[in-house]
Amino acid sequence: MTLMTALIAGLVLGGTYALAAMGLTLQYGIARIMNLAYGDMIITAAFAAFVLQGAAGINPILGLLIAVPGGFLLGYAVYTVILAPLVARAPNRGVLEVDSILTTFGLLFVVQGILLVLFGSNYTSYTFLNEPVNVLGATIAANRLIALILALGLGITLYLLLTRTRWGTALRAVAVSPQSAQLVGIDINRAAAFAFALGGGLAASAGVVISMYQTFTATGGVVFTMKALIVVIMGGVGNLVGALAAGLILGLVETLVSTYADPGLTLAATYAIFLAVLLWRPQGLFGRAVR
């Protein structure tokens, strides 16, 4: 594998991580819910893309148009039915954090159980545009290239929405200071439900993108939760640009390590840079030391 091929493969992986992490950072930064079932929402969308492609003949790019709104609605339903009561009864942020971690930990097994019943525990994949294309002298599968374009496109769109529109600014305001957000007339409970739903939509988009070029399994959600969590913490909680940058870094490092060192060391490399970031900048690459 040439260096250029490795770099592009790293960007593809990193773009996927960034996409996944942006949803988690919205859910944790704005809705204040640490969602341990996040990766399972990703896997659910991957299986949805698989079913759409296999049974209905809908290619995954069109599948996004179904999966993303589906993820949004599912996220909204999970928030209003399961999480909103926890928010209402929690006397402070610490209690909510513990309650939501325990609840979403339970949800993880519910989702995983349903997927196991429906699809079994085998690795699943489907073929979509698995043809070589030439990019800057490197050969790469077309599905990976599309995955990268989708991840970057969705990420940049989301970033522009959050920074250039009033409601996007309002969502960021809730992340910075919920109390002050109320004082300018923002309904923070509605903002939280919306942010959680938006996170669900992003998880779904990440799931579909991943399914284009990777194999996946019903029990694989936890790996994505871990990776997304690492990227969120590296980038700074609630920081979209941070998630984007940290996701790309992580993808590049993992790919370079597995290409030039040993594939068995990728996980070790992940945790090594995670540790380095935590030691060097505990608030994250783009986080602020004091809020």
Added chain:
Amino acid sequence: MLLSLEGLSLRYGKHLALDNVSIRVDRGETVVILGANGAGKSSLLKAIAGLVRPDAGLSLQLGSRPIAGLAAHKVLEAGIALVPEGRGVFADLTVEENLRLGAYAQRARAGEARQRDFIFDLFPKLAERRAQQVGTMSGGEQQMVAIGRALMSNPDLLMLDEPSLGLAPVVVGELFQALGRVRDAGVSVLLVEQNVSLSLALASRGYLMEVGRLVGEGSAADLKADPAVQRAFLGLTH
């Protein structure tokens, strides 16, 4: 009458922070609430703003509309804006974004441009620094952002919780001059302060609070001459 509040009691656990407090603010009036630390002044403003839940039995009206028990974002929409103690600005966001969020309420949308011009005229520094991140500004400038943000909602009543706290005397003087212009523009103001001489110069009327209770009320001139106020504050601040 613009704001009428009767029988407000508030508890934090077993601690009674406010004990049967009643105040009123007339339209166009500037009212100050004086009191030492821990008198319950901040709690009073937070209760009006809907940030804390008071005991039952309270009567709170803005104009003819009952607003007791409304969530904070609805109180703002009804027409009461609070500049909280410690300013509560969005430190990670720019001046422009803070002001834009100030006009988030439906009531503010129509007059947004006019209100922004008024604020930039009031605090020209904010116009110069509109792209700056608020967290990187000085305390006085952040206070301007906080007041500007509150005014962006086009409030009927502007409540300020110790705007002079932690600011240099010269900055405090400028700030009160600006508040004088806000008052003259016809906005009703309810102010909580420890700086007695400046706030009595701004206000037309005031209340005196001690450990959760109202212990005095009068015109600014009467309060200035009141030995209880003199004893409690003026001796300490001069």
